[in-house]
Amino acid sequence: MTSSDTRLLTHSLYFSYGNREILSDVSLSIRAGEMVAITGENGSGKSTLLELMAGTMTPDRGLVERSCPVALVVQRPAVPAELPLTAGDVVAMGTWRSKITRKQRHQHVSRALARVELTGFEARNFNELSGGQRQRVLVAQGLVQNTGVLLLDEPLASMDSTSRTLIHEILRSEVRRGLAVMLVTHDEDSTMLADRSVKLQHHRTSCPELQLATES
Numbered sequence: 449m450t451s452s453d454t455r456l457l458t459h460s461l462y463f464s465y466g467n468r469e470i471l472s473d474v475s476l477s478i479r480a481g482e483m484v485a486i487t488g489e490n491g492s493g494k495s496t497l498l499e500l501m502a503g504t505m506t507p508d509r510g511l512v513e514r515s516c517p518v519a520l521v522v523q524r525p526a527v528p529a530e531l532p533l534t535a536g537d538v539v540a541m542g543t544w545r546s547k548i549t550r551k552q553r554h555q556h557v558s559r560a561l562a563r564v565e566l567t568g569f570e571a572r573n574f575n576e577l578s579g580g581q582r583q584r585v586l587v588a589q590g591l592v593q594n595t596g597v598l599l600l601d602e603p604l605a606s607m608d609s610t611s612r613t614l615i616h617e618i619l620r621s622e623v624r625r626g627l628a629v630m631l632v633t634h635d636e637d638s639t640m641l642a643d644r645s646v647k648l649q650h651h652r653t654s655c656p657e658l659q660l661a662t663e664s
């Protein structure tokens with residue numbers, strides 16, 4: 449790690465699906481108390497990059513360094529429609545690392561659902577919620593993990609403006625408390641809210657601030 453408050457670092461990542469190159473020489477980092485937006489066209493490799501950073505996929509070449517546990521909030525979780533998982537179950541999945549009692553687990557889940565304004569939704573079937581409500585449940589699952597890094601894959605995609613504002617406020621408040629947040633987004637407001645943004649293009653990252661610095 450280059451600096452003591454760096455939470456996650458990627459060194460020259462390369463990744464291909466078969467012989468199709470997706471990421472080439474991607475290096476980036478995120479510090480404690482920082483929010484970074486990852487942008488780029490559909491298919492540019494944003495979700496793949498998050499999976500590599502979270503460790504749920506392995507790069508072909510390059511290195512990911514993590515100074516703390518990392519939570520990943522995926523875009524669409526693999527919850528089969530016939531599996532009767534409740535919103536509470538989905539949030540509780542985020543507590544698997546914690547050695548806590550059943551009662552404490554229940555309290556953590558209720559608190560996380562209350563934060564995303566879904567109090568009383570605990571016993572509701574996850575697959576019967578609206579798209580925006582499901583996304584709020586997933587954000588709650590990310591928050592309940594209490595990690596040092598939170599990676600979110602398009603967390604606001606199906607949300608109305610009230611929910612977007614709520615999630616923005618929650619994320620900013622977590623960042624103020626020292627969380628490192630990296631979110632994939634196509635949403636201008638989220639990009640504006642981030643401390644910096646990194647664009648994936650032609651398999652690589654382009655960093656607007658660095659480009660401006662070299663142009664001037």
Ligand SMILES: Nc1ncnc2c1ncn2[C@@H]1O[C@H](COP(=O)(O)OP(=O)(O)OP(=O)(O)O)[C@@H](O)[C@H]1O
Nearest residue numbers: 465466470488489490491492493494495496497632
């Ligand atoms: N399991 C897979 N096998 C083969 N190709 C894949 C697989 N997953 C993704 N891809 C391909 O890799 C490329 C990058 O996908 P990825 O989902 O990382 O992009 P993205 O930038 O997150 O896209 P979007 O903005 O549409 O969510 C796409 O062309 C996609 O079709």
